[in-house]
Amino acid sequence: MSSKGDPPPYAPKKFIVALFGKRVQLKNAIGKMILHSDSAFNEVSNNVVVETNERFKVVNTPDFFNDDCLNLDQIIIDFMAHSLPGPDLFILAIDSENSQEEKVKAQVIKLQETFGENITAHLLIMLQDIEHYFSLKQRFGNRLVVAGEYVEKVCLNCCSDTPSFQYDFRNYSEDVVMRRKATFEKTRHAGHSPYHHGREGANTMIPSTSRDSFAAAAPEHHFGNRAWGASDDIFNIVLLGLTGTGKSASANTILTAGNSNSRDLFKSEASSIPITTQCVVKEVEKPFGTRVRLVDTPDFFNNEVKDSQAQVDECKKYCQPGQCAVLLVLQAGRFTGSEKEIVQRLEDKLGWKIRDSTIVLLTHKDDLKESPPGFINAHDDLRSIVQQCGGRYHLFNNNSKKSKQVLELIEKIPHFKNIHSMFVKNKDAGCCVL
Ligand SMILES: Nc1nc2c(ncn2[C@@H]2O[C@H](COP(=O)(O)OP(=O)(O)OP(=O)(O)O)[C@@H](O)[C@H]2O)c(=O)[nH]1
Numbered sequence: 236m237s238s239k240g241d242p243p244p245y246a247p248k249k250f251i252v253a254l255f256g257k258r259v260q261l262k263n264a265i266g267k268m269i270l271h272s273d274s275a276f277n278e279v280s281n282n283v284v285v286e287t288n289e290r291f292k293v294v295n296t297p298d299f300f301n302d303d304c305l306n307l308d309q310i311i312i313d314f315m316a317h318s319l320p321g322p323d324l325f326i327l328a329i330d331s332e333n334s335q336e337e338k339v340k341a342q343v344i345k346l347q348e349t350f351g352e353n354i355t356a357h358l359l360i361m362l363q364d365i366e367h368y369f370s371l372k373q374r375f376g377n378r379l380v381v382a383g384e385y386v387e388k389v390c391l392n393c394c395s396d397t398p399s400f401q402y403d404f405r406n407y408s409e410d411v412v413m414r415r416k417a418t419f420e421k422t423r424h425a426g427h428s429p430y431h432h433g434r435e436g437a438n439t440m441i442p443s444t445s446r447d448s449f450a451a452a453a454p455e456h457h458f459g460n461r462a463w464g465a466s467d468d469i470f471n472i473v474l475l476g477l478t479g480t481g482k483s484a485s486a487n488t489i490l491t492a493g494n495s496n497s498r499d500l501f502k503s504e505a506s507s508i509p510i511t512t513q514c515v516v517k518e519v520e521k522p523f524g525t526r527v528r529l530v531d532t533p534d535f536f537n538n539e540v541k542d543s544q545a546q547v548d549e550c551k552k553y554c555q556p557g558q559c560a561v562l563l564v565l566q567a568g569r570f571t572g573s574e575k576e577i578v579q580r581l582e583d584k585l586g587w588k589i590r591d592s593t594i595v596l597l598t599h600k601d602d603l604k605e606s607p608p609g610f611i612n613a614h615d616d617l618r619s620i621v622q623q624c625g626g627r628y629h630l631f632n633n634n635s636k637k638s639k640q641v642l643e644l645i646e647k648i649p650h651f652k653n654i655h656s657m658f659v660k661n662k663d664a665g666c667c668v669l
Pocket residue numbers: 476477478479480481482483484485502503504505506508509510511512532533534598599600601631632633634
């Protein structure tokens with residue numbers, strides 16, 4: 236028998252996502268992203284808050300990891316009542332101040348103790364930023380993701396991949412939880428909710444730029460490093476290198492491959508001073524068969540680039556592990572040795588091992604007298620850079636209009652073949668690999 240508030244019988248299953256964590260602003264921001272709604276989760280509440288859209292019901296909890304939490308049992312019972320028969324996904328939101336391994340572990344254990352160990356198969360640990368990602372990755376493997384605009388997609392994949400978690404009522408009586416559920420239903424149908432400030436049943440699906448919902452919920456700019464990476468099927472290709480090596484010209488070669496009419500090009504000129512002084516992003520689809528962002532950058536090590544740290548920060552938004560390919564641009568005929576430590580220096584700036592996602596792109600192929608392997612082998616420093624990047628290199632003649640050189644480059648891009656399966660379902664873990 237269906238009551239007034241139930242969805243119609245043909246409606247697809249609404250996935251239940253539970254949000255835990257210490258910092259309410261972070262949980263609210265993640266909730267907004269999942270629901271794709273700037274108007275959801277705008278309050279700082281000490282109670283369980285529920286908001287929904289057509290796809291998800293998000294049950295947001297106050298911090299119950301805190302030993303001072305007075306009404307812990309009531310919060311847990313309310314949470315269970317709102318998420319019966321059990322959430323499809325538990326997200327543990329980890330803010331920057333609580334991202335030490337021991338602290339994360341303690342929170343996971345508390346969740347396991349409260350709801351049972353089976354929770355692990357339904358758990359995603361979502362970091363506010365990338366800073367502790369690699370140290371925690373070893374411990375938590377593919378349970379670990381960094382919050383970003385792709386959160387909704389990740390949730391969808393995780394939820395559809397695994398059967399819902401079911402409460403075993405080991406610690407809390409099923410009877411009590413069911414009675415609480417009945418109370419919520421009564422008050423909801425009566426048009427008010429005494430205990431939670433959410434708008435269960437309201438359709439909060441509004442078109443919005445959900446990127447901004449992070450910023451809106453975090454005026455302290457805690458999300459400066461958030462990834463603008465693989466949203467749906469957008470992949471980032473980031474061009475890095477020293478001044479005048481041909482970064483912008485190479486970006487134009489990619490941009491115009493298969494689209495020779497493109498007039499909106501990156502600025503590229505012969506010059507002894509930097510031409511590109513800020514990160515510039517353009518979207519392209521044609522040669523890739525999927526949407527790709529090309530990110531042209533200035534030379535981070537050139538003193539004439541003003542406030543290069545701000546440009547590094549901007550670049551980091553697009554340059555995140557697993558969500559981008561890096562083209563390290565070097566001018567083939569002008570390898571001076573100042574590039575010698577470039578891979579390590581860029582990694583120091585960007586904060587992760589870009590070498591695993593990097594192809595060395597040698598420009599000025601038209602000037603080369605020798606064959607490429609011979610040329611690379613003849614230059615120890617260059618050979619070393621190529622080796623650091625897993626032996627991946629490619630040559631461009633940016634004066635050539637032939638798109639073949641671009642198609643051959645695409646073939647070499649690490650992860651590129653996986654772009655469409657960026658959020659691959661990991662059958663063993665029953666969750667997502669990012
Ligand atoms: N002949 C030849 N010229 C090239 C090639 N690639 C780039 N150039 C030229 O090299 C000059 C510098 O290229 P840019 O793409 O502006 O270099 P950049 O790395 O973006 O430089 P900044 O923006 O200053 O950091 C331009 O005059 C390009 O036309 C190439 O493959 N062959």
